[in-house]
Amino acid sequence: IKKQFPAIAKASTAAGADLQITAGVVQQAMNVWGDSLQSPEQAAALLTQSANLSNASVESMQQALATLGPSAVNAGMSLSDTSTAVGLLTNTGTSSAEAAQQLRHALLQMQSPSKGAQATMEQLGISYRDAQGNMKPFPQILSEVSNAMGGLSKADQDAAMKSLFHTSGMQAMRPLLKSIKDQSGDAKTSWSAYSDQMQKVGKNTQVANNFLNQQASDMQNNLGSKIEQVGGN
Numbered sequence: 575i576k577k578q579f580p581a582i583a584k585a586s587t588a589a590g591a592d593l594q595i596t597a598g599v600v601q602q603a604m605n606v607w608g609d610s611l612q613s614p615e616q617a618a619a620l621l622t623q624s625a626n627l628s629n630a631s632v633e634s635m636q637q638a639l640a641t642l643g644p645s646a647v648n649a650g651m652s653l654s655d656t657s658t659a660v661g662l663l664t665n666t667g668t669s670s671a672e673a674a675q676q677l678r679h680a681l682l683q684m685q686s687p688s689k690g691a692q693a694t695m696e697q698l699g700i701s702y703r704d705a706q707g708n709m710k711p712f713p714q715i716l717s718e719v720s721n722a723m724g725g726l727s728k729a730d731q732d733a734a735m736k737s738l739f740h741t742s743g744m745q746a747m748r749p750l751l752k753s754i755k756d757q758s759g760d761a762k763t764s765w766s767a768y769s770d771q772m773q774k775v776g777k778n779t780q781v782a783n784n785f786l787n788q789q790a791s792d793m794q795n796n797l798g799s800k801i802e803q804v805g806g807n
Contacts, residue, residue, distance in 0.1 A: 599632055610652055619785045620776040642678045645678045645682060654776055663746055680740075713754060
């Protein structure tokens, strides 16, 4: 309680989210990505910032992380990249739960491609793994697949996408491939812009804690919050 609750309380206040659900989401993130996260503050900051940038609320990420988390970790994806992917997909009108299911399907196809997918990969000259057999960083995979698709017709792109990721997976990959090419600087649509904003708040515990303090303070500094506090008292 001493270690995790302060970060949970700040994240709940900053995002205007239910305290109990926020606790579950932060704990879930620590359980799945704990080896790569310095602290609960870092997890809470990433989830809060993602909620700021997208339609993926802290509450909605509970089911999304339960569905997607283990597959994302197996694919070498960080909490930041996973939240970025889900957040960008929700900005296209997809729910967090649907985004998680679709992306999970795509990741599973990438980790264990079918014979048809392997043939398509050879034709496109792409590989999801490095020379040591480890999964490449997810943004790198998106960039390489996007570049390989660049010279194909729309019909050939559709056929290749279906072969690589199947119908469910391609629903997630298509918007993400578009986002990786987006250099508009708009975090709502651009992977690089969204990812940069995530990095600014979650690169270490101190930065994450400062962000949560500021966000919580800003959220409390409004009339609605003051009235809610009076009601609580």
